[in-house]
Amino acid sequence: MRSALPLAGLFGLATATPIIYDGRAPFNYTGEDLNNSIDPYLSVVKGSTENATHYSTLLGHFLPATPLWNTPLPILPILSVPTEQPIAISIDNTSIFIPGGTPPTPQNGFRRTELIAQANGNHTALNAVTDVGTTVFHVSIRGDEGRPLNYTHEYQIVWIEPNDGSHVFEIQLGSPFTDPTGTLPAPEAHYLKVRDHALNLLFETPFSLEDWHNFAVQIDWTNRTLGVFYSTNDAPLEAVTGIEPNDSTPEGAAGQGDYHFGVLKLPLVDPSETPAEQANVVYYGIQEGTTEALIYSGVFVEMITEGVSAGNGKVISAIS
Numbered sequence: 001m002r003s004a005l006p007l008a009g010l011f012g013l014a015t016a017t018p019i020i021y022d023g024r025a026p027f028n029y030t031g032e033d034l035n036n037s038i039d040p041y042l043s044v045v046k047g048s049t050e051n052a053t054h055y056s057t058l059l060g061h062f063l064p065a066t067p068l069w070n071t072p073l074p075i076l077p078i079l080s081v082p083t084e085q086p087i088a089i090s091i092d093n094t095s096i097f098i099p100g101g102t103p104p105t106p107q108n109g110f111r112r113t114e115l116i117a118q119a120n121g122n123h124t125a126l127n128a129v130t131d132v133g134t135t136v137f138h139v140s141i142r143g144d145e146g147r148p149l150n151y152t153h154e155y156q157i158v159w160i161e162p163n164d165g166s167h168v169f170e171i172q173l174g175s176p177f178t179d180p181t182g183t184l185p186a187p188e189a190h191y192l193k194v195r196d197h198a199l200n201l202l203f204e205t206p207f208s209l210e211d212w213h214n215f216a217v218q219i220d221w222t223n224r225t226l227g228v229f230y231s232t233n234d235a236p237l238e239a240v241t242g243i244e245p246n247d248s249t250p251e252g253a254a255g256q257g258d259y260h261f262g263v264l265k266l267p268l269v270d271p272s273e274t275p276a277e278q279a280n281v282v283y284y285g286i287q288e289g290t291t292e293a294l295i296y297s298g299v300f301v302e303m304i305t306e307g308v309s310a311g312n313g314k315v316i317s318a319i320s
C-alpha cells in the first residue's frame with residue numbers, strides 16, 4: 001500500500017519489508033515462557049541440570065536493546081521507545097548440552113547456551129519460510145562487562161545450522177580452535193568475524209563490549225551467496241561486502257537450517273589426551289568452567305522485496 005509510506009515516520013514503521021520471523025523479545029515475554037520454549041525461541045540447547053532462565057536472562061528495561069528498531073513516538077518522532085528487551089545469554093561449567101540420541105552423549109568439550117528461532121512451536125517448519133528466496137538475518141550483539149569471554153578460546157555466537165551440522169554462515173569471536181594449539185590469543189582474537197560456509201572470512205570488526213554491534217546477513221538460498229551489513233549502536237546498517245559465493249552449502253532443503261544465537265565455547269587441546277581425543281572438540285579438551293556471557297537483541301528475519309531494513313525506519317537496497 002504505497003500511499004501509506006509517507007506516514008511511516010508518524011506511525012514509526014520500524015521496518016518496511018515483510019518480516020518472516022521476529023525474535024525481538026517483547027516486554028511481556030517472561031522467564032516462564034523462556035523455560036517452556038514458548039515462541040519465538042526454542043531454549044533446549046543448554047546445560048542439562050538447570051532451567052533456561054539460569055542461562056538466559058530477559059533484561060526488561062535494565063539495559064536498552066539496540067536502538068535501531070525503536071518505535072518513534074507519534075507526537076514527537078525524534079523520541080522513540082524500545083519495543084524489545086535484550087537477552088543476556090551465559091555459559092558456566094554446567095553448560096554441557098546432552099542432545100537426544102542413544103545413548104545420550106554429553107558434549108563435554110563444549111560449553112554452550114543457544115536460543116533457536118522458532119514459530120508455532122516448530123523450529124524446523126520455520127526453515128521452509130526463512131530459508132527460501134533471498135532473506136536477511138538480523139542480529140545485534142554486545143558484551144556483558146561483568147562476564148567477559150576468554151579470547152584464547154573460539155566462540156561461535158550466531159549461525160544457521162543445516163542437518164549436516166555445518167554453518168551456512170557464522171559469527172565468531174576469539175582464537176579459532178587449532179590442533180595442535182597455536183599462539184594464543186590469536187591475532188585479532190577480539191574481532192567479531194563473519195565467516196561463510198567454508199569458514200572464509202567475509203568481514204571482521206573489533207568487538208567493543210559496551211557497543212551494540214548490528215549485523216544483517218543477506219542469503220540467496222537459490223544461488224547460494226552471502227552479503228553482509230553492519231553498523232554500531234544507532235547508526236543505520238551499511239553493506240560491508242559484495243555478493244560472496246557460498247556454494248559449498250548443500251543445495252535445497254539439505255542446506256536449510258535452524259537460526260542459532262548464543263555462546264558456544266570450544267575447548268583447547270588437552271595435551272594429556274590421545275591424538276584422536278585432541279581432535280574431537282565436541283567431547284574432549286580443556287574448559288575452565290568460567291561464567292561468561294553476551295547480550296543479544298534485534299533478532300529477526302525479513303524478505304528483500306521492499307529492500308533491507310537499516311534501522312530508524314530507513315530502508316536500503318539489498319546487496320547486488
Ligand SMILES: *[C@@H]1O[C@H](CO)[C@@H](O)[C@H](O)[C@H]1NC(C)=O
Nearest residue numbers: 026027028029030033038039
Ligand atoms: C505479548 O503481547 C502481545 C500483544 O498484546 C500478544 O500478542 C502476545 O501474545 C504476548 N506475548 C506473550 C509471550 O505473552
Ligand SMILES: *[C@@H]1O[C@H](CO)[C@@H](O)[C@H](O)[C@H]1NC(C)=O
Nearest residue numbers: 030031032033035051052053
Ligand atoms: C524457570 O525455572 C527455574 C528453575 O525451575 C525457576 O527457578 C524459575 O522460577 C523459572 N522461571 C520462571 C519465570 O518460571
Ligand SMILES: *[C@@H]1O[C@H](CO)[C@@H](O)[C@H](O)[C@H]1NC(C)=O
Nearest residue numbers: 093094096108287288289290
Ligand atoms: C567443570 O565440569 C567438569 C565436568 O563436569 C569437571 O570435570 C570440572 O572439574 C569442572 N571444573 C570446575 C572448575 O568446576
Ligand SMILES: *[C@@H]1O[C@H](CO)[C@@H](O)[C@H](O)[C@H]1NC(C)=O
Nearest residue numbers: 120121122123124125126128
Ligand atoms: C515441525 O515441522 C516439520 C516440518 O514442517 C514437520 O515435519 C514436523 O512434523 C513438525 N513437528 C511438529 C511437532 O509439529
Ligand SMILES: *[C@@H]1O[C@H](CO)[C@@H](O)[C@H](O)[C@H]1NC(C)=O
Nearest residue numbers: 150151152153268286288290
Ligand atoms: C582463559 O583460558 C586460558 C586457557 O585455558 C586459561 O589459561 C585462562 O586462565 C583463562 N582465563 C580466564 C580469565 O579464565
Ligand SMILES: *[C@@H]1O[C@H](CO)[C@@H](O)[C@H](O)[C@H]1NC(C)=O
Nearest residue numbers: 134220222223224225243320
Ligand atoms: C542467480 O544465478 C543465475 C544463473 O547464474 C543468474 O541468472 C541470476 O541473475 C542470479 N540471481 C541473482 C539474484 O544473483
Ligand SMILES: CC(=O)N[C@H]1CO[C@H](CO)[C@@H](O)[C@@H]1O
Nearest residue numbers: 035047048049050051052053
Ligand atoms: C533442567 C530442568 O529443566 N530443571 C527444572 C526446571 O524447572 C522445572 C519446574 O520448576 C523442574 O521440574 C525441572 O526439573
Ligand SMILES: CC(=O)N[C@H]1CO[C@H](CO)[C@@H](O)[C@@H]1O
Nearest residue numbers: 196198200244245246247248
Ligand atoms: C567467499 C567465498 O568465496 N566463499 C566460498 C563459498 O563456497 C565456495 C565453494 O566451496 C568456496 O570456494 C568459496 O571460497
